[in-house]
Amino acid sequence: MELTIRSAIYLAIAIIAITAAVTKIARGRRRTSDLACNRPPPPVVNCFALLGLLPTLFRNDLPAMMHQLYIKFGSVFTISVVGLLKVTFLVGPEVSAHFFQGLESEISHGNLFEFSVPMFGKEVGHGVDDATRNEHSRFVVDALKPTRLKIHVDPMVQEVENYFAKWGQHGTIDLKYELERLLLLITGRCILGKEVMTMFDEVCKQFREIENGVNLTSFFFPYSPVIPSNHRRDRAREKLHSIFSDIVRSRKLRQRDQVDKDVLQSLIDSRYKDGRPTTEAEVSGLIISLLFAAKHTSTHTSVWTGARLLTHDKFLAAAVAEQDHVVKKHSATTDGRIIDHYSFLMDMNMLHNCIKEALRLHPPAPMMVRQAQKQFIVRTREGDEYCVPAGHTIASPIVINNHMPYIYKDAHLYDPDRFGPGREEDKVGGKFSYTSFGGGRNSCVGEGYAYMQIKAIWSHLLGNFELRLLSPFPKTDWSKLVPEPQGEVMVSYKRRQLPTT
Numbered sequence: 001m002e003l004t005i006r007s008a009i010y011l012a013i014a015i016i017a018i019t020a021a022v023t024k025i026a027r028g029r030r031r032t033s034d035l036a037c038n039r040p041p042p043p044v045v046n047c048f049a050l051l052g053l054l055p056t057l058f059r060n061d062l063p064a065m066m067h068q069l070y071i072k073f074g075s076v077f078t079i080s081v082v083g084l085l086k087v088t089f090l091v092g093p094e095v096s097a098h099f100f101q102g103l104e105s106e107i108s109h110g111n112l113f114e115f116s117v118p119m120f121g122k123e124v125g126h127g128v129d130d131a132t133r134n135e136h137s138r139f140v141v142d143a144l145k146p147t148r149l150k151i152h153v154d155p156m157v158q159e160v161e162n163y164f165a166k167w168g169q170h171g172t173i174d175l176k177y178e179l180e181r182l183l184l185l186i187t188g189r190c191i192l193g194k195e196v197m198t199m200f201d202e203v204c205k206q207f208r209e210i211e212n213g214v215n216l217t218s219f220f221f222p223y224s225p226v227i228p229s230n231h232r233r234d235r236a237r238e239k240l241h242s243i244f245s246d247i248v249r250s251r252k253l254r255q256r257d258q259v260d261k262d263v264l265q266s267l268i269d270s271r272y273k274d275g276r277p278t279t280e281a282e283v284s285g286l287i288i289s290l291l292f293a294a295k296h297t298s299t300h301t302s303v304w305t306g307a308r309l310l311t312h313d314k315f316l317a318a319a320v321a322e323q324d325h326v327v328k329k330h331s332a333t334t335d336g337r338i339i340d341h342y343s344f345l346m347d348m349n350m351l352h353n354c355i356k357e358a359l360r361l362h363p364p365a366p367m368m369v370r371q372a373q374k375q376f377i378v379r380t381r382e383g384d385e386y387c388v389p390a391g392h393t394i395a396s397p398i399v400i401n402n403h404m405p406y407i408y409k410d411a412h413l414y415d416p417d418r419f420g421p422g423r424e425e426d427k428v429g430g431k432f433s434y435t436s437f438g439g440g441r442n443s444c445v446g447e448g449y450a451y452m453q454i455k456a457i458w459s460h461l462l463g464n465f466e467l468r469l470l471s472p473f474p475k476t477d478w479s480k481l482v483p484e485p486q487g488e489v490m491v492s493y494k495r496r497q498l499p500t501t
C-alpha cells in the first residue's frame with residue numbers, strides 16, 4: 001500500500017502521454033455542454049505556485065501543501081498538469097454540496113476506481129452497473145444498521161475481553177500491533193464469519209496480497225499481465241473467493257437457526273428487488289470489500305484516539321470518569337457486569353467525542369475524489385461563482401475541510417469538547433462541516449459499526465488499565481494509502497486493582 005506523493009507526481013508525468021489522447025477525446029465530446037456556462041472557470045494553480053510547493057511535496061506533507069494552496073487560491077481552484085489532467089479542489093462546506101449530493105449522472109466515481117475491480121471481483125463495486133451497485137449498498141446498509149449492531153455488540157465485546165485477558169498485570173506493548181490484531185479478530189467474528197477463524201492466518205495473508213496490489217502501477221494499469229503485484233493480487237482474490245464461496249455453500253445447507261447472525265449471513269440472506277438471491281461470488285466480493293473499507297480506517301483511528309488521550313490528561317480523566325459513571329448506571333449486578341452492551345456503549349458521549357476529534361485531526365481518508373460528468377457552478381463563501389467543466393476530477397480534501405478556522409476554534413488543538421453541548425462546532429457550517437466519514441450519497445455505511453468497536457476497545461482499556469505513552473507522539477506516515485501513525489506506538493500498562501467490566 002505504499003503510495004508516496006512524490007512517486008505519484010513522477011508517475012503522473014510519465015502517463016501524461018497516455019492520458020493526453022483520452023482526455024482530448026473526452027474534452028472534445030463535452031465541449032457543447034460547456035459552452036452554455038457564463039461563469040469563469042476556477043483559478044488555475046500556475047507553474048510558479050506548483051514549483052513553490054515542491055519543498056512541502058518532498059516532505060510528503062499533504063495538509064501543509066493543501067493549506068498553502070487554499071490560502072493562495074481560495075476554496076475553489078484547479079491544478080492542471082500541462083493542461084491535460086485537471087483536478088478541481090473544493091475546500092470547505094460551502095462548496096461541497098454538489099460533491100456529496102450531486103446526481104450520479106452529474107458527479108460520480110466515474111472510472112477512478114477501476115483499479116478496485118480486480119481486487120474485489122467484477123461481480124461487485126465498480127465492476128457492476130449503478131443499479132446493481134445501489135442494491136449491494138442496500139444489502140451492506142441493512143447488515144450494519146442499528147438493529148444488526150445490537151446483535152454484533154456481544155461477540156465484539158467478548159473478543160475485546162478475551163484479548164485483554166491475555167495481557168499480564170503490567171507490561172509494555174506496541175499499541176499499533178495490538179489493536180490491529182484485536183480488530184482483525186473482531187472483524188473475523190462479526191463480519192467475515194467465525195468459520196474463517198480456523199484459517200485466519202491464511203485469510204490475512206491473502207488479504208495482504210490484495211492490499212499490496214494497490215500501488216501506482218496497478219492504479220493506472222489494473223489489468224496489465226506484466227505487473228507481478230497484479231498477478232499476486234489476482235491469485236489472492238481467487239483464493240479468498242474460493243474460501244468464502246465454500247463457507248457460503250456450507251451455510252446454505254444448514255438450518256437457519258444454526259448459523260450466526262454476522263454480516264456474512266446478512267449478505268447471504270439479502271435479496272434483490274426482483275427476489276433474486278445473492279450469488280457466492282457477490283457475497284465473497286462484498287465481504288472482501290468490507291474488510292478493505294474497515295481494516296485500516298478502524299485500526300488507525302483506535303491508535304490515534306489512544307495517542308491523543310494519553311497525551312491530554314484533561315480528556316483522559318474525563319473519559320475515565322465517564323467509564324466509572326456509565327458502568328455504575330448500566331451494571332445489572334453489584335459485580336459491575338453489563339447486560340445491555342449496546343446501550344452501555346451508546347451512553348459514552350465523552351469517549352465518542354474523543355474518537356470523533358481524533359478522526360477530525362487524523363482522517364484515514366484525507367481526500368475524496370469524483371469525476372464531473374457535467375459542468376456545474378459553485379458559489380464560494382465570499383460570493384464568487386465558478387463554472388467547473390465536465391471531465392474535471394473533483395477532489396474534496398477532508399484533511400483541510402476539518403480544519404476550517406471559521407468552523408473549528410483553534411483547529412490544530414485536540415479538543416473533544418468542541419462537539420459537546422453548547423458548542424457543537426461541527427454543525428456551524430452545515431452538514432458538510434465534518435466529513436471524516438464522507439457525506440451524502442456515498443457516505444460511510446460503517447460509521448456506527450466503527451464507533452462501536454473502537455468504543456468497545458477503549459472502554460475496556462480505560463476501565464481496566466492505567467496506560468502511559470512511552471513513544472513520542474507519532475507523526476503521520478503520509479506515504480501510505482491510508483495515512484497511519486508512523487512507527488511503533490509503545491505504551492506501558494498496569495492493570496487496575498478492581499476491573500470494572
Ligand code: HEM
Nearest residue numbers: 293294297298301365368436437438442443444445446450
Ligand atoms: C473510523 C473508521 C472509518 C472511517 C473514517 C471511514 C471513512 C469512510 C469514508 C470517508 C467513506 C466515503 C468515501 C467516498 O465518499 O469516496 C467511506 C465509505 C465506506 N465505508 Fe467507511 N470508514 C470507516 C470505517 C468503516 C467500516 C468499519 C466499514 C464496514 C464495516 C466501512 C464501510 C464503508 C463502505 C462500504 C463505504 C462505501 C459507501 C458507498 O460508497 O456507498 N467503513 N468510509
